[in-house]
Amino acid sequence: MFKLNKKKLWLPILILIGLGILIYAFNLHNGLFWDDDDWIVNNIFVHDLSWSNLKFWFSHNTLAGVGLKSNYYRPFLFFTFALNYAIAGLKPLVYHLTSNAIHIFNTILVFGLIRQIFSSRFDLACPSEASTERRWGSSKRSNLMAFLTALFFLVHPLQTEAVTYISGRGDMLVAMFMLLALVLFYRSETRGNNWRGWAKVLSITFLALGLLSRETGIVFPFLALVFYMAVLFPRFDLENPKGRTFLNSLKQGLLKTWPYFAVVSIYGLLRLTALNFLNTLNFYTEPNLYSENLHVRLFTFLPILWEYLKLLVVPVGLHMERGATVYISFWQWPVWFIGLGSGALLFWLIYLYRLYRKIHIKSLTFYVDNFRVWFLGVLWFFITLAPVSGITPINALLYEHWLYLPMVGFWLIVSFYLVKLWDFQDSTFFKSQSKSLYFGGRTLMAIMLITYLSFLGYQSIQRNILWGKPIEFYQDILKHEPQSARISNNLGNMYFNQGDKEQAEKYYRQSVEAGDAFAQPYYNLGSILQSRGDIFGAIQLYEQAIQINPNFYYPYQNLAVIYAQQGKLTKAKENIEVLKSLLPNNPRVFYNSALIHLSLNDRAQALADLKTGLKYSHLDPETGELMVKLIGELESKK
Numbered sequence: 001m002f003k004l005n006k007k008k009l010w011l012p013i014l015i016l017i018g019l020g021i022l023i024y025a026f027n028l029h030n031g032l033f034w035d036d037d038d039w040i041v042n043n044i045f046v047h048d049l050s051w052s053n054l055k056f057w058f059s060h061n062t063l064a065g066v067g068l069k070s071n072y073y074r075p076f077l078f079f080t081f082a083l084n085y086a087i088a089g090l091k092p093l094v095y096h097l098t099s100n101a102i103h104i105f106n107t108i109l110v111f112g113l114i115r116q117i118f119s120s121r122f123d124l125a126c127p128s129e130a131s132t133e134r135r136w137g138s139s140k141r142s143n144l145m146a147f148l149t150a151l152f153f154l155v156h157p158l159q160t161e162a163v164t165y166i167s168g169r170g171d172m173l174v175a176m177f178m179l180l181a182l183v184l185f186y187r188s189e190t191r192g193n194n195w196r197g198w199a200k201v202l203s204i205t206f207l208a209l210g211l212l213s214r215e216t217g218i219v220f221p222f223l224a225l226v227f228y229m230a231v232l233f234p235r236f237d238l239e240n241p242k243g244r245t246f247l248n249s250l251k252q253g254l255l256k257t258w259p260y261f262a263v264v265s266i267y268g269l270l271r272l273t274a275l276n277f278l279n280t281l282n283f284y285t286e287p288n289l290y291s292e293n294l295h296v297r298l299f300t301f302l303p304i305l306w307e308y309l310k311l312l313v314v315p316v317g318l319h320m321e322r323g324a325t326v327y328i329s330f331w332q333w334p335v336w337f338i339g340l341g342s343g344a345l346l347f348w349l350i351y352l353y354r355l356y357r358k359i360h361i362k363s364l365t366f367y368v369d370n371f372r373v374w375f376l377g378v379l380w381f382f383i384t385l386a387p388v389s390g391i392t393p394i395n396a397l398l399y400e401h402w403l404y405l406p407m408v409g410f411w412l413i414v415s416f417y418l419v420k421l422w423d424f425q426d427s428t429f430f431k432s433q434s435k436s437l438y439f440g441g442r443t444l445m446a447i448m449l450i451t452y453l454s455f456l457g458y459q460s461i462q463r464n465i466l467w468g469k470p471i472e473f474y475q476d477i478l479k480h481e482p483q484s485a486r487i488s489n490n491l492g493n494m495y496f497n498q499g500d501k502e503q504a505e506k507y508y509r510q511s512v513e514a515g516d517a518f519a520q521p522y523y524n525l526g527s528i529l530q531s532r533g534d535i536f537g538a539i540q541l542y543e544q545a546i547q548i549n550p551n552f553y554y555p556y557q558n559l560a561v562i563y564a565q566q567g568k569l570t571k572a573k574e575n576i577e578v579l580k581s582l583l584p585n586n587p588r589v590f591y592n593s594a595l596i597h598l599s600l601n602d603r604a605q606a607l608a609d610l611k612t613g614l615k616y617s618h619l620d621p622e623t624g625e626l627m628v629k630l631i632g633e634l635e636s637k638k
Contacts, residue, residue, distance in 0.1 A: 297390030380409030
């Protein structure tokens with residue numbers, strides 16, 4: 001009977017797959033835009049699955065491929081981009097199919113992980129002589145809890161920011177590898193010795209791949225530790241309540257998870273040294289009150305936490321590039337109020353733990369106790385959110401995609417109580433009442449749940465459609481964040497690419513007037529003025545862009561051309577030399593440098609530039625041919 005019913009597990013999996021395909025079919029024709037331009041479209045190092053490109057991903061930051069600098073390091077993410085490019089070039093369908101498939105696969109992992117750990121908990125709680133029917137009854141409850149958690153995870157519209165936005169794939173990849181690592185960690189502790197070693201090695205391998213996909217994987221050892229304390233530790237000491245202490249669980253957990261801490265420590269050391277591309281952990285270009293004070297960042301995070309909770313429950317007004325208020329004191333509203341709420345949550349966990357300690361394992365019937373669900377759910381949420389909570393001063397305060405994996409903890413708790421409520425209606429009290437009350441309660445609950453899930457799914461579809469309309473997408477963000485310099489600049493780019501320079505200039509100026517230290521709109525305005533013949537105005541704007549961000553290479557290109565055309569070869573040389581340092585792998589830069597040096601009658605330096613650029617000619621074969629021809633001409637005149 002039990003083995004036969006086990007086959008029914010395929011039904012919820014098929015439902016999850018079907019719903020995932022339906023909801024995300026609406027993004028399959030969306031184009032690549034925003035950061036996709038720098039990470040994929042203009043990044044020649046993802047246009048080939050070569051050994052040299054592989055080495056480049058592992059030794060450079062994410063923006064190095066377009067000559068920019070950042071402190072992000074995600075080589076495996078770029079491997080997936082290169083794989084997509086090898087299959088389909090810049091056609092977006094394959095990119096979206098890949099991201100959609102990863103999200104659906106993550107959903108199945110969430111379902112399988114939760115189902116397995118909580119059905120196992122019931123098997124441990126029930127004596128071996130318990131009836132198969134009784135064990136199967138609890139299995140159905142754990143399946144339902146796992147299914148609901150996975151369903152919320154799948155259809156929630158907050159997920160579209162990670163799924164539909166191709167550059168957001170890193171969130172899904174690190175989540176996938178963390179979930180796989182947890183599954184194998186669980187199996188390494190619950191299977192025989194023959195399986196245990198291989199499972200642990202594979203688990204550590206997946207952790208490494210997660211770290212190479214996105215930096216947030218660094219929290220995995222803490223997640224594994226909490227997972228062990230909440231799920232695995234009690235199985236070794238079920239009949240002795242005195243041994244089920246928090247301290248013993250923590251000690252055992254640290255012994256079991258130390259390899260993960262070792263891997264993360266090695267990764268952290270590399271990121272602080274050889275892979276610290278900006279020589280700082282501060283993602284802000286200029287020090288400010290928020291970036292320089294941990295307590296300010298934590299005070300600011302508390303109201304953001306409340307915003308996250310509201311978005312999880314009522315996801316309306318969704319948009320990227322959200323602004324947030326910086327709070328400098330705990331006593332500012334609503335910092336203190338949310339802080340007290342967080343303290344109350346901590347005391348609630350302590351209360352549940354003390355209650356759990358008083359209950360002997362044999363008194364449990366068919367549920368894992370409240371403490372374990374709350375402990376795992378709450379700690380899952382906060383641990384996976386920790387990297388973007390302000391502990392490290394990253395240059396953003398709030399993004400919807402940061403909830404991609406944390407929401408599992410939230411919906412785990414919600415699903416647990418939904419199943420309890422459903423089961424309560426099957427209690428003796430309800431059965432003793434009229435049949436209309438018994439069936440009416442469950443029917444009403446089912447209708448409300450289906451309605452809410454339909455609302456979430458509809459919102460996801462609408463977000464997927466909007467992501468496919470970049471101009472409307474940016475305009476929608478500006479309704480919520482009218483002072484966003486980056487969004488105004490992006491919208492200007494969209495109009496510029498369509499040939500509407502008037503509208504483009506309007507939004508570039510709006511971006512400049514926002515007062516943000518953002519170099520791109522100054523460069524873009526300069527390009528428009530240059531196209532109109534206003535060279536003096538263009539030079540001023542290019543120099544302003546360089547002053548804001550000296551590593552922003554686009555203005556140097558235009559200045560080098562302008563000064564060369566004006567005959568100011570020394571100034572042209574100065575700009576091209578900066579370009580050579582910013583774009584050391586770009587053959588076109590070295591070719592242009594050679595032309596300038598030839599105009600300065602420096603044949604030796606021109607030849608040196610051509611030979612240096614020729615090393616990278618595989619990245620630009622057309623320029624490579626020009627360099628070979630010019631080298632031949634110069635050497636023939638010796």
